[in-house]
Amino acid sequence: MVNLEIDNIKVSVPEESTIIEAAESAGILIPSLCYLKEINEIGACRVCVVEIEGKDKLVTSCNNKVANGMVIYTNSPKVRKHRKTIVEMILSQHDSNCVTCVRCGNCSLQKLANELNIINVPYEQEFERRPWNKKFPLIRDSSKCIKCMRCIQVCDKVQSVKVWDVVGTGSRVSVGISGNCKIEQADCALCGQCVTHCPVGALRERDDTEKVWNAIDAKDKVVVVQVAPAVRAAWGEELGLSREEATMGKIVDALRRIGFNYVFDTVFSADLTIMEEGTEFVGRFKNNKTKKMPMFTSCCPGWIRFCKAKFPHLVPQLSTAKSPQQMFGAVMKTYFANKIGVKPENICTVSIMPCIAKKGESNMELYFEEYAGHDVDLVLTTRELNRMIKTAHIDPNTLKDAECDELMKDGSGAGVIFGATGGVMEAALRSVYFLITKKNPEPDAFRIVRSSRETKGWLSAEIDIGVITVKAAVVNGLGNARKLIEALEKGEVHYDFVEVMACPGGCVGGGGQPIHDGEELAALRGKTLYCLDSNAPIRFSHENQDVGRLYKEYFEAPLSKKSHLLLHTNHNNWDM
Amino acid sequence: MSRLEMSVPNNAQVVLERLYRDLEHRIESSTSGLCPIDMSKAFLELCHAQSCGKCVPCRVGLGQLKYMIRDILDGKGSLDTLALMEKTALNIIETADCAIGYEAANIIHRGLIAFRQDYEEHIKQGGCTCQYEQAVPCVSLCPAGVDIPGYIALVHEGRYQDAIRLIRKDNPFPTTCGFICEHPCEARCRRNMVDASVNIRGLKRMAADLAGEVLPPPCSESTGKRIAIVGGGPSGLSAAYYLQLMGHQVVVYEMLPKLGGMLRYGIPNYRLPKNRLDDDINVILATGVKVQYGVRIGKDVTIQSLREEYDAVLITIGASSDKKLGISGEEAEGVVSAVKFLRDVGEDVELDFTGQEVAVIGGGNVSMDAVRTAIRLGAKKVSIVYRRRVTDMTALKDEIEGAIAEGVEVQTLKAPKKIEVDEKGHLKGIWVTPQMVSKVENLRTTVRPTGDEDVFIPCNTLIVAIGQDIESEHFAEAGVPVKSGRIQAEKYGGFDYIPGVFAGGDCATGPASVVKAIAAAKVVAANIDEYLGYNHSISCDVKVPENDFSNRTRLGRVSMTEREVGTRIHDFDGVENGMTEEEGKQEASRCLRCDHFGYGVFKGGRESLW
Known part of the structure; x- marks a missing residue:
């Protein structure tokens, strides 16, 4: 067992536990967006950052393991301030037209922004708009994608189909179709696991209710x-x-x-x-x-x-x-x-x-x-x-x-x-x-x-x-x-x-x-x-x-x- | 008010200077696989910021190029945009007043040709196929793919034996590489962005120094298959090690009395002490590899007979014949190839250069080995004769500096013309034609004769170190494809029309580094295993320690010290001193753990088996 302290609570957890798991065992829920246990532990969104006493940089709790004697703060002023800024950054690239989104009310980003009391975004908002075949049963709205990479990982690690992949580099990184082709040509099984694991409304089924x-x-x-x-x-x-x-x-x-x-x-x-x-x-x-x-x-x-x-x-x-x-x-x-x-x-x-x-x-x-x-x-x-x-x-x-x-x-x-x-x-x-x-x-x-x-x-x-x-x-x-x-x-x-x-x-x-x-x-x-x-x-x-x-x-x-x-x-x- | 004032840089200028230095470091550690169009745009913006703005083409034109590239990146460009870009770039090249303008446009113009496919991909597909390839820069630049962050973390914890085990998963020569690896891994180390690259080779050497004896892992269950390996150099022995671990029985055919190839008979003892080379070789032999010494392929045994006797044959004969200068007098007594010279020294042939003048032709690592060996043999004067400049030499910078420190004369810009021979057929010296630098072609500075008269350099021994070939006659006769001194194996190491025969290492690639030979060995070992109908994998059960969260404050790179010149030139003992344990721990703590932080945690962070 590893003994540590999280938010002034003494915690004892099995070795190899991540910080987020250790906190959860003590009833402390660290917010996260990209984290998907065992499938996506890549620390991409940086929402789950915590402060370790004595360390300058904040650390992601989803993919870093606990060590004996660690003193962790999941909600210190530093953490709170940075976490909020991170979410504001994400929102600057997320088309938050929530009222017309199928995930309204069931969106992890919406919930998080609400919890953090974000009532305006100080950054210029710019949304990526990629064309998509609206007749295809699976719809991707690039303006809502927060690049958490969960879709890539589920398709790759769980389904081994590899429809999705990272495309571009630097500021232009996005989620695209492997091999730079169109979704119709991507041999997509249409299992929809990417949809059910998308934290926001970037992926959904084609709506046929009308x-x-x-x-x-x-x-x-x-x-x-x-x-x-x-x-x-x-x-x-x-x-x-x-x-x-x-x-x-x-x-x-x-x-x-x-x-x-x-x-x-x-x-x-x-x-x-x-x-x-x-x-x-x-x-x-x-x-x-x-x-x-x-x-x-x-x-x-x-x-x-x-x-x-x-x-x-x-x-x-x-x-x-x-x-x-x-x-x-x-x-x-x-x-x-x-x-x-x-x-x-x-x-x-x-x-x-x-x-x-x-x-x-x-x-x-x-x-x-x-x-x-x-x-x-x-x-x-x-x-x-x-x-x-x-x-x-x-x-x-x-x-x-x-x-x-x-x-x-x-x-x-x-x-x-x-x-x-x-x-x-x-x-x-x-x-x-x-x-x-x-x-x-x-x-x-x-x-x-x-x-x-x-x-x-x-x-x-x-x-x-x-x-x-x-x-x-x-x-x-x-x-x-x-x-x-x-x-x-x-x-x-x-x-x-x-x-x-x-x-x-x-x-x-x-x-x-x-x-x-x-x-x-x-x-x-x-x-x-x-x-x-x-x-x-x-x-x-x-x-x-x-x-x-x-x-x-x-x-x-x-x-x-x-x-x-x-x-x-x-x-x-x-x-x- | 004074008439003149001393200029003292203000704070902004000081910080800007540092920014330029940081920029250099950034570019040094820039990974491959980035989008060339996005990079061109970023570079163009930097160029534009350098513009004084006086002239139209530079002030306006560079900006317009930037907008057009942006449009293409945003998916708003067309082939017309490319045409206008080309027209604009040419205009700036031909009308800009100074290099700030025309060189910037030149970069874009070259890119329009070189990255044409990427530009069109962006226009037609709305993105390029570029992908961040170097999740862990050191690992992806290591030809053998050694788990560098993994073993550095182990060294940091003082687990030297485990570090050696982990290295051996991809490289059975940890000690040898700790001494002499060319360490391409360090070139783009991300630590460059903070201060300087991690001394990776030094840490490997330290692990090897402190680990003591580390036995190889047990071999897989015997398959009953037998493999002949021709040539006991680094690639042959590496392949032997992995194939033996996979459960096959390997027999190495070595023409010389001892194993190691160029490692023993090419690299001098002062760089790689033979007893340390033996540390690696003994572990390889401990897996059960059998060796037949003194057998020369083509004479004592043929490829055909090996094919009949074994289930697979691997050719790893290296490149051990020398290239000739092709000038008159080359056959004279006193003229010797570097390969022969170094082999004689390696075989402990009695050589004494006391009082002699020695000249060595060539600017590569072998040339440096030859001059420094000549010095140790007591030569009065040793010169390197090279037709270009020191900066054009292909030898490692440390080796050149080492040679100069040991008193070697460097005679640059002198092209060998003819060898002067006395009436007894003995060497008198070499005539060289003075050269001057000329145009830069394909990033390489060319030279041309100055027109001055040839110069005579007297010498008692002339060592030719201008490259190596393979002894290929027997293979050509046996039907193995040979072209321009290399065995023409396919990318998988075999030959489409000769099943069961494989080749790798220097004999297939031309002279290269030890780590490249090891990399080739991994490829052929895996493919021979598959050819024999198996799918064994090589892994290591050492668990890599978790990253720590130390504050990555700037910390200098530990460099290794060397023995004092005055002493070392009199013996063949190792020149370099290893790191102390304290230095090593500190150096290991500088590793940024790109396997965990950054892209590595998402993709390509760790290959735990192959």
């Missing part, structure tokens, strides 16, 4: 919305609702009050995905197609983009099944359109997703006999859903639990856990077991594949199903996915079935989820989903009655000709 309002307003449009599993685990965080209060039922109520004509739960199509993907896997496994390389799941568009960009030769190993979002869109524009007697072109399909890559995925152009255009027309993130709720002036406390619409109402617990790392694998195994043995396993028989954000590398499991053994792996975060692929390619490991989710912790930690600077909530949100699963009346995708009826009345069976056409895709058919 298009949704317009669709709701259009008289001739039937607007059908689906809500992804992970959304229910996080939406309430921004609206002041507790985890218990923020139910899926209340989202349904809110969406109806906003004006959507039909509201569905993506859990339904998650079950449908399991029927297709599970059957596909059993086929590939039995035909020895997983002997060399595994079948990879295909529900995560961030992963698909990553695979296409970095490992194009592995695209044939991806399941051909569309993601639940796309499957639901296809079903809405065919089976459902028929049922309610509306032409597909008059249906506007909307989805609420914890994800930015879903905006990219929905962009795929399709031309079928049944319909043309997109499976899903508009994709909103959880944050955009919350902004719509606020725009509609709905008091969250007045929301009541409501049920989804008929025909596609059923959803299993297996479908709910799609939102957490390991969930797709577990859901698939429950049904693969049934497909092979013709009987149900214990619902929680495969809990061994439940992974977490903290899992180092990936999680592997050997699953005995009757006479066969399936070697499965679950990986979250693209940096981990890269490591897993490298190990597979070197022949160090072998798996039959691999689930990949691009975001740490899975969709619950998605790039479209509410942002809490300095906190990682994926694990907590994942718990909510597993809790919903264990309390669900149905635990198996193959027991979803509405999915059963859908097959009986429309698709006949998994992997039928029709489902091949509408529920599967060729990942090579679209460009990034």
Whole structure:
């Protein structure tokens, strides 16, 4: 242990602790902007500076370690004065037009400037204005960037995608796209981790709420919305609702009050995905197609983009099944359109997703006999859903639990856990077991594949199903996915079935989820989903009655000709 | 009122003088990878501030150039801007009254040609691809990439053994380099911005002096692969060390009776005591490297036979044949190449120059080694004959000063013309043609004959030190590509059409420094490992101490002292005295820890394995 004194408090902390950690252990919160534990400890913003007795220069607390006998002041006159000046400097290059910023009220710089009581900036203000393609799902506003470099570090260290890089030198240093190219050419996975780790409003998703309002307003449009599993685990965080209060039922109520004509739960199509993907896997496994390389799941568009960009030769190993979002869109524009007697072109399909890559995925152009255009027309993130709720002036406390619409109402617990790392694998195994043995396993028989954000590398499991053994792996975060692929390619490991989710912790930690600077909530949100699963009346995708009826009345069976056409895709058919 | 007044600088002038000095230091420690356009703009502003403002092109034109560069940097420029810049710069070059104007415009004009791509990148892409490359200036300038801030921090804590272990991760010759490294690491040391660069080599020497015996780390599990290394100089031995650590069995073929190559047979004992060189070599051998002495490639063994016998072959024969002057009389008795001369001394051949006059031709480090050795052999008079000036010499400044201090005559601006030989074929002296300085071409000052008559310099021994070549015949015959005296290996150290054969060090690059030879060895060792189907990495488990937060007050650089001239010229013992422990601790405390402070904490601060 190291003994020192911080703000006249005696502190004893483990060796190797940083000053900021030591202070936190004594209840002293040192403000910071660029600091992101273990990811960005570069002392760039200088906000976390403290005074060490006997030393002339102030020292950053985020990346300097404690030593025995240190006497530290985190709020001395010198520290306070310099910290304030630092923030004033940052503000001179930050377009503080807060009222029109999506991060207003959830901005670390805004909070800090308020705390430091900065009521005017003594410096000339000059904002960097770089052009940006406003149609791209990921938007960067250079005039708001404070060059904390977190985006670079998250993309590099956690995701290994390296979209962002430092560009320029001296006064012209900025964050740009690696290789000086445009974002469209940068092989961005659209995971959105840079967005959820941006302390200010420099990075955000493309806002599509206006298009949704317009669709709701259009008289001739039937607007059908689906809500992804992970959304229910996080939406309430921004609206002041507790985890218990923020139910899926209340989202349904809110969406109806906003004006959507039909509201569905993506859990339904998650079950449908399991029927297709599970059957596909059993086929590939039995035909020895997983002997060399595994079948990879295909529900995560961030992963698909990553695979296409970095490992194009592995695209044939991806399941051909569309993601639940796309499957639901296809079903809405065919089976459902028929049922309610509306032409597909008059249906506007909307989805609420914890994800930015879903905006990219929905962009795929399709031309079928049944319909043309997109499976899903508009994709909103959880944050955009919350902004719509606020725009509609709905008091969250007045929301009541409501049920989804008929025909596609059923959803299993297996479908709910799609939102957490390991969930797709577990859901698939429950049904693969049934497909092979013709009987149900214990619902929680495969809990061994439940992974977490903290899992180092990936999680592997050997699953005995009757006479066969399936070697499965679950990986979250693209940096981990890269490591897993490298190990597979070197022949160090072998798996039959691999689930990949691009975001740490899975969709619950998605790039479209509410942002809490300095906190990682994926694990907590994942718990909510597993809790919903264990309390669900149905635990198996193959027991979803509405999915059963859908097959009986429309698709006949998994992997039928029709489902091949509408529920599967060729990942090579679209460009990034 | 007096008619004249003595001028005494006022306070502002004193501070301004210091600013100029600081500016020099800043530029000295400027890193590479900076945006050349932004730098040009900054330089232009300085030039403009120097203008008296009398004349239009300088007063107005330089300002207009500045605005145009600013526009380009701001993404508001076009190719037309570049055209106008060129027109304006040419105008200033051709119309400005004094050098303040036309030389400033010249700098911009040269940049318009040299940085054309960067200018266009800014115009078309709104930014350049330049990146701050030198996170830690010393490490990035060290060819071998030694963790300099790391070992300096260890020296500061008195952990000399750990310092040696950390150095060996990238350089198995810590002692040797402590004595004779050319220390490119010190050139852009950020400490220059405060006072002066850290004496890095001196600290390495101190670690080596005080560490005692430090055993090598254990080797990886044996791979069963065998590698032949031809030539036991610094690159061959470094590669042997790393390949052995990776688990392969190395056999070094050395033509001379002892290992070390130029370190033993080129560098005199007074610069690198042989027993200290042996300290490094013994550790390398302790890894299990085997050696076959007295084997000459091409005579006793061929590349073909080695290829058949071993899994990989590495050629590190160095550059040990001498370049000829190409003037008449060169074959005379008494004319000797520096390589041969120094090797004889290294092999303890009895030589006595008592009462002799010795002339050495050349201005490089080898020339300095030759003259200072000649003095120690008792020569009456030793001269350096060089066709340019002292400032044009390629030898290290310290070496030149050392030679002069030991009484060497420096005869500059004298080009060798012919060698005078007596009827018995013995050297009488050398005729030289007087030269004068002429134009500066590519930053190098040229010379031309003055037209005066040739001068005769009598001498009993003439040592030629104008460069080295490799003995390449055998390799050319074996199909190894050789061009202008060098083995033409690819950048990865191998040959596209001769799998399993690699080359590195002086024989592939031409004569260079020991640290460059070590750097080449790292490259080939890694690539041979990969060629053999492995992916071993070299690391070191020594934990680098945390930075301290000492107040970085200005503190002078500790320079090493030398033994008194009057004594040292009579023996071959080491000239330089190491730092005392107290000096070393103080010097180590001057390190600014660029691995932690500045860009290094973000990117490129520490490579813990390779």
